[in-house]
Amino acid sequence: MVIGTKGMGQYNRMCSFLEDNGIVLADTTVLDAFAGDGSFRSLEYMDRVKHVTAWDTNWEKLLDLGRNVGDSERIEPQCVDSIHQMEEHQLEQDRKWDVIILDNPCALYGGEEYCEHFEILQNAFFCRNTKKTNALVFNVTPTPHKWNNRREHHIRRTVYYDDVRAELPEISMRGHYRFYFGNWGGTIKECLYIKHKHSGLEAGYYWVAVYVFEASRT
Numbered sequence: 001m002v003i004g005t006k007g008m009g010q011y012n013r014m015c016s017f018l019e020d021n022g023i024v025l026a027d028t029t030v031l032d033a034f035a036g037d038g039s040f041r042s043l044e045y046m047d048r049v050k051h052v053t054a055w056d057t058n059w060e061k062l063l064d065l066g067r068n069v070g071d072s073e074r075i076e077p078q079c080v081d082s083i084h085q086m087e088e089h090q091l092e093q094d095r096k097w098d099v100i101i102l103d104n105p106c107a108l109y110g111g112e113e114y115c116e117h118f119e120i121l122q123n124a125f126f127c128r129n130t131k132k133t134n135a136l137v138f139n140v141t142p143t144p145h146k147w148n149n150r151r152e153h154h155i156r157r158t159v160y161y162d163d164v165r166a167e168l169p170e171i172s173m174r175g176h177y178r179f180y181f182g183n184w185g186g187t188i189k190e191c192l193y194i195k196h197k198h199s200g201l202e203a204g205y206y207w208v209a210v211y212v213f214e215a216s217r218t
């Protein structure tokens, strides 16, 4: 059991940003697709929102998360592979969330089947509740992970971003997501990139990208 977070306040800043942009946290449902035990930073927001669906592949971590939050009404832990689960939800259109958080590894994972948020982001985009102002939060790194399969990671990034540079600047990342979200039919209200230092990455940091979207008019 873990009390408190090792994170450095990124989700506290996220909470202020969401509230400043019209998302009333106490009335908000969240899907946290890489929830873990919450000790890295998810605990920073969990006691402020109405309900959290918490996905992770590690059941032990989810049990710890339940103990850490201590409010079984608020948290709904599910031991699933988030990439598959998000795809099913998107296809079935059975449930939507006001805020979707992807605290995705900034690396290759799942036996190198997955890379960062590349396989989940589009499906997550379509699982947002667009009846009200909503948000999508995910980790964006300018460089590959040092101790992972760096060459394979770089190749996957080159294809995803259509950019061969070893280090991608924030402005390129913002341009990339603005283009994709626009193509998928989203209207960005505001976005915030919060820097997080991380020695495991070539660049030594990544960003927690917070995108707030307007409610849909239809």
Ligand SMILES: C[S@@+](CC[C@H](N)C(=O)[O-])C[C@H]1O[C@@H](n2cnc3c(N)ncnc32)[C@H](O)[C@@H]1O
Pocket: 033, 034, 035, 036, 037, 038, 039, 040, 041, 042, 043, 055, 056, 057, 058, 061, 080, 081, 082, 083, 103, 104, 105, 109, 110
């Ligand atoms: C960066 S940690 C999340 C930290 C967490 N948000 C917190 O505040 O403690 C990434 C998490 O992703 C989980 N994970 C890895 N692959 C996954 C997958 N395919 N589906 C769901 N969870 C996965 C890991 O078990 C790990 O807990």
